[in-house]
Amino acid sequence: MRHLTTPLTRTLHPLVSAHTYQRWAYLIIGGALLIPYLMAALVLSTLLTSPNPTTAAQATADPTLWALTLLIGTTLITATALITATRTGQLHLARALLTPLDPTPTTSRWRTTVWLHLHLTLGMAACLATMVALTEAALLAIAPLAPQPHPIAQGPFTLFGYGHLTHPLWGPPLALTWVLALIYTIALTGHLLTKAAPHLLGPTPTDRLAAAHTHAHRLAERNRLARELHDSLGHALSVVTLQAATAARLIDTNPDFARQALTHIADTARTATADLDHALGLLRQDTPTPTAPPPDLGDLTHLTQATQHTGTDLTCHIHGDATRVPALLSRETYRIAQEALTNALRHAPHQPLTLTLHTTPGQLTLTITNPLPPRTTKPHRRRRTGGRGIQGMQERAHLIGGTLTTRPTTTHFHTTLHLTWKETP
Known part of the structure; x- marks a missing residue:
């Protein structure tokens, strides 16, 4: 049956x-x-x-x-x-x-x-x-x-x-x-x-292809915003953490420096909040969001000063005219420098840092060096995943046609970005 x-x-x-x-x-x-x-x-x-x-x-x-x-x-x-x-x-x-x-x-x-x-x-x-x-x-x-x-x-x-x-x-x-x-x-x-x-x-197949391109573009834009948030907020949180710790340590012995650190904490928090509001406005896509010019190498001085206000000894060596760097490369180089400094502050707090920027016509080299923490003298090893920060820097460098290398030695960790571009006459 x-x-x-x-x-x-x-x-x-x-x-x-x-x-x-x-x-x-x-x-x-x-x-x-x-x-x-x-x-x-x-x-x-x-x-x-x-x-x-x-x-x-x-x-x-x-x-x-x-x-x-x-x-x-x-x-x-x-x-x-x-x-x-x-x-x-x-x-x-x-x-x-x-x-x-x-x-x-x-x-x-x-x-x-x-x-x-x-x-x-x-x-x-x-x-x-x-x-x-x-x-x-x-x-x-x-x-x-x-x-x-x-x-x-x-x-x-x-x-x-x-x-x-x-x-x-x-x-x-x-x-x-x-x-x-x-x-x-x-x-x-x-x-x-x-x-x-x-x-x-x-x-039709043409409609599906156009929709796929639109979807891919939307995903790429969201990934870009995710990288921007990671770099901007990650750096801000690291700076705020170190500045707060420094202020707490020096509040009795050096109250002026402690008050200055607290002021910089407020400034950093406001900047991070503005970046977050801007990114969320772009993600919502329901109301027009005013776009502030993204930071570039012209803002590198503000970045280094914010790092120094954490009590970190940061030495800067800038050679060449950074204003000749194309706008896109300048913005991405700034973000890479920001992330590299954030990683250094996170993994080697209160250690002296060195930032070297060397620009020539058609070429740029950025190197950030920090000593390994005193608790170990073995070569610094990255986490197995490479860390989201290092991976994000490598993605940025690849997108603009550059190369980013991380080179640990016995006592120091070096992050180097190398870019080349064709000079316009």
Whole structure:
């Protein structure tokens, strides 16, 4: 018996499936949407072909009337399909009642036109089939109770009714047959629409490629913001931590220096808060966010001074004209210097640091050196993952065509950035 269960289940599935009735509703909506077009086309074609008909039968008997009605109706539906909002509405309606669709937008208007014609035509057919089939089923179902069977006329058509039955008891089984035939017809029509929807409403390969490029660009921008936040806030937190520790240590012996450190803590915190607000505003993308110019090598003095205010002995050697460095390279070099100093403050606090910047036409070399902590004389080893800070610096250097090396020795740790670019005449 089990081998009969699957075919039987498949046969009965359209009767109990919610998709059948959702698609039925979708078809009925299509038929309802067609009625205004049909009425407008019929009125216009009547005025054009038979402005003063003697009888309704004379007007409706003219084949030119129906041909013109079809032409006008098709034109009106096509014009509606060219409206951008039409595709959006059809997409939402099909996604809710037919099948899940890729939300990627598409600009293919001819496919929208084909889909709208298909939806409205099949919808009207489903409306008529529903009206006729359910009416006939009702008439057949009450056939055994009818005192005098006779055919039922509706408009110009004489329907099957129960007047042609050889025996009234055949009415209920035939009524059930009408209902089942209607349901299976609707299920088949809805299935065909579901199969056609992704091809006519879904995105084309070109649309998907454009959406993928947009998504990749958005991810790259978010990654850039993540690096900016990591470098800016990481440096600010490291500076604040060291300045707070220094202020606490010197509050009794050197209160002036402690107060100065607390002032710099407030300044650093305000700057970090502004950077965070700016990044969050860009991520929200709902309100325009004023963009402050990002720091570059021109702000290197402020960076070194903030580091020195932590009580760290930082020696700077700047050779060459940093203003000749291209803007993008200047900004990224500043961020790399900021992250390198942050790493040095984190892993070797209160140790003397050296920053050397050497620029020549078309070349730049940045080196930051810090001694290893006194607790070890072994060569400094990075964490297995390389640390997010070092990895972020390497990513920045790679994106601007430079190289970043980290070289531990017995007593010191060296971070070196080397950049080259083509000088513009």
